[in-house]
């Protein structure tokens with residue numbers, strides 16, 4: 001950040017409530033900032049160390065977390081190293097899966113993403129991908145799932161990486177979207193070894209049914225159109241649970257557990 005830009009930012013912060021709007025964001029990097037001058041100083045140091053991570057346009061100041069991908073300093077360990085330190089065998093396995101699935105399915109993903117292992121929000125999820133503007137996608141794996149063995153975990157990671165890939169490709173990340181369906185259709189031959197013709201909405205069809213309120217001459221239509229489940233095609237809840245729902249019966253059974261020390 002140029003001194004002139006830091007001045008402008010300091011001016012703007014003075015006029016808009018001091019350092020408060022961005023102080024929380026910076027607190028990790030520079031605790032104890034009291035005023036706009038200090039903040040401008042810290043921001044210019046930040047800019048010198050991590051060029052291009054501060055974007056001051058109009059009223060918004062966007063401060064991105066450091067880009068560690070180019071950082072070879074001794075201060076930081078990789079996500080893989082951190083995961084191995086925290087979860088040993090399970091951390092190694094998760095990152096091995098990431099590398100393998102990235103090469104197979106998602107070559108556009110970064111070389112590493114953060115993967116944490118523990119409890120997932122909402123209880124019913126065995127995996128969860130959340131994205132935050134400072135960090136991008138982060139994957140959480142439900143620690144007890146490691147008891148079911150490698151193939152089960154690998155499929156959870158394949159599913160979560162699809163959420164991450166969609167997010168980074170600026171596509172819709174929910175299951176019930178054409179983007180999800182298109183990706184599942186494209187990736188299934190690679191992951192499952194067979195085609196999958198998934199079409200969103202195909203599991204619902206319109207049928208004509210008798211109208212229970214109809215009586216001769218009462219003016220109501222004799223039949224009504226109802227949406228019913230079309231059992232002949234792949235169901236939405238199967239697509240939402242891709243790839244697990246498409247594995248043959250017994251695929252995950254009798255696999256050795258992966259040790260996962262948590263607490």
Ligand SMILES: [Zn+2]
Pocket residue numbers: 159163175240
């Ligand atoms: Zn999902």
